[in-house]
Amino acid sequence: MGRVAYVNGRFVRHAEAAVHIEDRGYQLADAVYEVWAVFGGRLADAAGHFARLKRSLGELRIAAPMSDAALTIVLRETLRRNRIADGMIYLQVGRGVAARDHAFPNPPVSPSVVITARPVDLDASEARAAAGVGVVTVPESRWGRCDIKTVGLLPNVLAKQAAREAGAVEAWFVDDLGLVTEGASSNAWIVDAEGRLRTRDIQANILRGVTRLSVMGLIAESGLDLEERAFTVDEAKSAREAFVTGAGSLILPVVRIDGAKVGDGAPGPVAKRLRELYISQARRNAS
Ligand code: PLP
DSSP: OOOEEEETTEEEEGGGOOOOTTBHHHHHOOEEEEEEEEETTEETTHHHHHHHHHHHHHHHTOOOSSOHHHHHHHHHHHHHHTTOSSEEEEEEEESOBOSSOSSOOSSOOOOEEEEEEEEOOHHHHHHHHHHOOOOOOOOOOTTOOTTSOOSOOHHHHHHHHHHHHTTOSOOEEEOTTSBEEEESSSEEEEEOTTSOEEEOOTTSSSOOOHHHHHHHHHHHHTTOOEEEOOOBHHHHHTSSEEEEEETTTEEEEEOEETTEESTTSSOOHHHHHHHHHHHHHHHHHOO
16 A cells, blocks of 8 residues: 555545545634654654644644544554654644534534654755755744635634624624724724724735625715724724624624623614615625
C-alpha cells in the first residue's frame, strides 16, 4: 500500500482521503491541529504536543476524540503504515460535521480526526541548516483582513456561540475604542438619537456587505439621512433603533443589546420599512 491517511476511524489511501463537505474544519476553520517531528518512527516532544492539543481543544470546547494513549497508538500506526522513520505527522481535530451554522451544533456531534504523515529528507534538512536561511518581514495581519470573505471564521463561530448562550441571535464585535465593527455574520446599523442612519465605514476592518450597499441605495431613495460613521455600544443602546443586514438575515431589527432594550424594545419603523423595501426590490431584481 502507498501513502495512507487516517480519517475518522479508518485508514484510507491518501489520494482518496476526504472529509464531508459540511465538516466544520473545512467550512468554518472550527478545528485545531498539531504537528510532531518524527525520529526513528517515534514522536518528538510527544508530551508537549499532547498538552497543547488538549489546551487548544479545551479552549474551543471540542471534545477530545480519544485518550492520549489511544491517539499515540493511531499516530504510530499511521507512521508504520506509511513506513516513516524520520518525518512529520499532522493531526487535525475538528468540531465535526453538521448543517452549516456558525454556532456549535446542538446536540454536539463527534469530533472529526484526520492524520497524515510524510517522510523528511534529513540530509537535505542538514544541508539547509548548514547554509542557513533568509526571512522576510510582513505586517502582523493575523487577522486584519475581515474584508475578505474567507472561511477563516473561528472568531465568528465563537462570537455566535456566545450570542446563542446569552439568548441572543447575533454578536456585535467591538474594537479597542469601544466602537462596534460589525456582526458575526451581518453588518451593524443604528438609527441614532438624532434620527440618522449610521453604519461603520468600510475603511474599518469589516466585510463589505452586499446587502449593506443595497440598503444604502434604499436609504438615499427614501431621502433619509445616512452617515457611514462608527458608533459606540452606548450610542447603540440609546439609539432609536438598531438592526443588522446580510444575505442571511436580510434586514433584522435588533431590540436588545447585552440585555438592554433598544428604543421601546420593539422593532422600529425605519428598520421595518427598509426590510419591506429591500425584500420587494430584491424580488424584482433577483436574476
Ligand atoms: N459581515 C460578516 C462578518 C458576514 O459574515 C456577513 C454575511 O455573512 C455580512 C457582514 C453581511 O454581508 P452580505 O450583506 O454581503 O451578506
